[in-house]
Amino acid sequence: MHRTGELYGQFETLEQQKESAQFGMWVFLVTEVLFFGGLFLTYAVNRHLYFTAFGVGGNMLDLTLGTVNTVVLIASSFTMAMSVWAAQTNRKKLLPVCLILTLLLGGVFLGIKYVEYKQKFDHHLIPGHSFDLTYRINHPAPTDNPKELAAERTEIEEAARHEAPTEPESGLTALNAHAQLYFSLYFGMTGLHALHMIVGGGLLVWVIKESLKGRFSTTYNTPIEIVGLYWHFVDVVWIYLFALLYLINRHAV
């Protein structure tokens, strides 16, 4: 295929340049997989050691918001894939639309993530000295659903009893410590993921600007593909984070 665009000095042909860029991105994504892999292992080992406490932690997350976010991110992955198609088939009007949609959906994801973080902050679920699993049930907001709070209290009490049957005080302390590990990992993993989203957003802004200038075409679309690969990867990571952090032990509610 005939290609257009600027040929960098180290390459012989544009074809070679494109292949190198694509392959380079894939290799980079491998390092990203292993980067998250270290966190996955830390998570797996701690989940193995403190199964109950991690279950309690997982149930503190808002499943609805998590599910909505998953859908949002999958949708953004779809619009990203459509951007690549638009570029490949020379649809110069559609391309920026798809890209902007992708960016917006990414923004929605981060917005929802912010709401979730804010909730956790308000409920004293940030690892540190003020971490307290029972804060929410002891300081309910007027808008809180009493049924939900009661369920949460039952679950915490049950789990604390699991740690120490007749002495809820020390059982709760141990539970707090282990749930704190869960939340350290929750914030670590989702935080690192969000950081990747922000980087991806920056890349999107760049290709949107270029696409509005009409620079991408059937013969020159490498940047779109590269950004697309990165964006889809971030999506794949979230698919696993959603399953691991939100879904396991959910039935205990």
Next chain:
Amino acid sequence: MQSQLPLYPEEASNFAPHVDGLMIFITSVCLFFAVGVTIAIIYFFFKYRRKHPDEVGTPIHGDARLEATWIVIPLILALGMFSWGAVVYVDYRHSPPDTLDIYVIAKQWMWKVQQPNGLKEINELHVPVNRNIRLTLASEDVIHDFFVPAFRVKMDVVPGHYNTMWFRPTKPGRYHFFCSQYCGTNHAIMGGWVTVMEPTDYAAWLSGSLGGEANPVVAGEKLFAEKACITCHVANGTGRAPSLNGMYGAQVLLADGTTVTADEAYIRESILQPNAKIVAGYQPLMPTFQGQLTEEQILALTAYIKSLQSQPVPAKGSGIAPSTGKK
């Protein structure tokens, strides 16, 4: 002068001859290859030295049979080393049943040792010769490592885990022990001496400094009453919790139908996280003692519970699995 430059430390435990034998085997194999390759290189180096500046070597690209030979033969030898090493290792990790149990607690930068009768030592360890010794190792802060070169034994002391190691000293004498996992500023002076004594001397040494309170079994018995364990764990099996008579070393039947061997680890866990394993037929009532007992108190309680091993097991009210009850 020769004794000043030995090639191996004294052989003073059951493991030492095995480890040294393994060492000699691997050394011989390696020497054979190292010497062979070195001689070949030196020989070629002189024999095929370039004699004319324009000379080129004979093009030989390889030989599949030769490659196969030097893949297969080293592989077989390597697997031999692995197997022998595995046999020795399995021996290291399976302590015999009749051990003398000593507790070792490491902290920056000292070793606290507690003899079975409660006698405490700092940076010293006295053991009788020809007796299987088992050390239970705990750390109060960072990772340490208990290393006795003359016994060829070594085990990390990891905070948050209980590690055990065993050995049988075979030669009376005094031997160095070291901390061999880097643990901070005074890592190098965190060591001491193991004294291996004749059994009679050991007994005399023990009784010579014996104190009633220092005996962990006695201390554990007192704690057992003080902490009200005794109110539920009634010896005749009529309490709300199983009798502990004869439990140590036996198979305990759990509520979920599985059985577990009642070893130190199980006892420790049952004290700190009582609900992790519930004995069949009992309610999860026991409180955790996490944070309420010091390491030494847990060791004392464990020692006391172990001493109940020889007590009569009640027909009802023990957690011991029926089919595998102790004879």
Next chain:
Amino acid sequence: MSEHVVSPKIYVVILLALLLGTFLTVQAALRDFGPWNIVIALAIASTKAILVILYFMHARYSPKRTQLVVVCAAFWLVLLLALTATDYIKRPSDQSRLTSATAFYRS
């Protein structure tokens, strides 16, 4: 090498499959299947991930070396998890983990 243009029809099918997977995995999580809950969650997640990689990321239509890269990434991740598991699953002192967290928080 000319690049493969994936038609939007396929993208839509994949999108629907991903949404269906999300729905199923949430439904499965709200029911008690015992230890199978984890298996189901991870199986659905992996299926979704594979769909994204194969179609959205065009791995299916990519050169062999790219596919090799994907396989390598998965292989090494599994290696990291599985070989560490050989230790944790059978670690003898596991049952006696002392969680002195209580002491830490009281001090």
Next chain:
Amino acid sequence: MSATSPSPDHKLPRDHYLNATYGIRSWLLTTDHKRIALLYLFSVTFFFFVGGIFATLIRIHLLTPNGVLVTPETYNKLFTMHGVAMIFFFLIPAIPAVLGNFMIPIMIGAKDLAFPKINLLSWYIYVVGGTFVLYSFCTGGLDTGWTFYTPLSSVYSNSAVAPAVVGIFINGFSSILTGLNFIVTIHTMRAPGMTWFRLPLFVWAHYSTSLVMILGTPVVAITLLLAGMERLLHLGFFNPAMGGDPILFQHLFWFYSHPAVYIMILPAMGVISEIIPTFARKPIFGYSFIAASSIAIAVIGFLVWAHHMYVTGQSTYAALTFSFLTYLVAIPSAVKTFNWTATLYKGSISWDTPMLYALGFIGLFLIGGLTGLFLACVGLDIHIHDTYFVVAHFHYVMVGGAVMGYVGGLHFWWPKITGKLYPEILSRIAAITLFVGFNLTFFPQFILGYLGMPRRYHTYPPEFQVLNVFSTAGASILALGYLLPMIYLTWSMRYGKVAGPNPWPATGLEWKTDSPPPTENFHVTPVVDWEPYDYSNRPDLGLAPGRPLAPAHGDD
């Protein structure tokens, strides 16, 4: 002197990469892989001397059982900083980022690496990471051991752990980007005719190294990040007091740090695979086996990490699994050694300096590699784990292996890099000094280790003194051996004889261009139509054809 020997009538080419542009900006903003390699050369040499000074102080201190020089705190900082400087900032980047960076594009006939800007970026990342680590060294030092075991590093240490961890974390990305660049370059940038099985073995070695870099480094990066966060934010991932598991840290750490030794040794093996056929003037014996063994080492090297944890109380099952796999990784290294030795058979062997280094490498790597078999043996490792035996083994592989390979490679390609020849006699003396000094320093440590002297001890029982004195004496010879090349190589840049394009002569593509090469490496894109290390069909080398040492014999 033959026609092929360097003769005075060689002239430096008029335009080459060194004189293409001038000024500090032309170096600091260069995207030329050759200049970036030189930037790396200066930086890793700097860290080598930083680490070397620490090593010297350590050896002086250990002259007497009670130590002669420093306090325990300082001693602990010395060996930690020695390890950190040498491993993360010298050994890991040394051969790949200097020799690999310079040679790989030329060897495969490319104008540059696939991503020249990323290449420059990786050097800046290295510098930033190095600055953090130096900052840590200067503000309280670092006393955790280079392994950063928790909870010592994350809770108990009072030294400047955080900046060091941040520095190593940052530096990891330098390594990742270098590896990424190499892999893509080797895949997509080869000249016409440069098929996979015509690649120099140096390139195969770097391909394997890059695999380890991109697959392992991210794991240690995230691990150190977690340990750093644990220290700064009091999180509990690896802190048993908060429910975390210190053993998990070791798994994560060694998942990278064991394969990392292959990052250090594989490129050195690649250098040796270039030097030996060149100075024996014959094709390397078993090309495909050496190439495949590089890949095998990189892959199997990832399966063995928990052999560093035999005495942590790991499960018997894990210990046996990892011991078995560790023995498997020994085989490809053995295959390489046998093939190198076989290459010498019926060669035309010259005693030039690079060859002395190569043979020194084989000798030292033999000892280093074979003692790995002792440590792999789970029953024997219990005794020698964490003793000087490990220290000796590690230094035999890393210093005797990797550094010998690096210095040998530096001599081999020095004429290509600078266009000048180094003084031959002096360099042979240096090579022999290094070999002798090295053995005297480290061989006694094997015996010390078996006798039971634990590592990282600032003071030791008096019965260990004799061997420690030997070791310190050897270290002073070794130090001299390192200073010599430093001096005469610098000297030769200005005063050395002009080398000409192919002084040895060697068969690789890098010797087909000028010395020093032009910025774009080749004036015309080369086409490769010869097999690697082939001296028989290369009239362009100017050697007398058909005058082999003995009648052709064997398979070919």
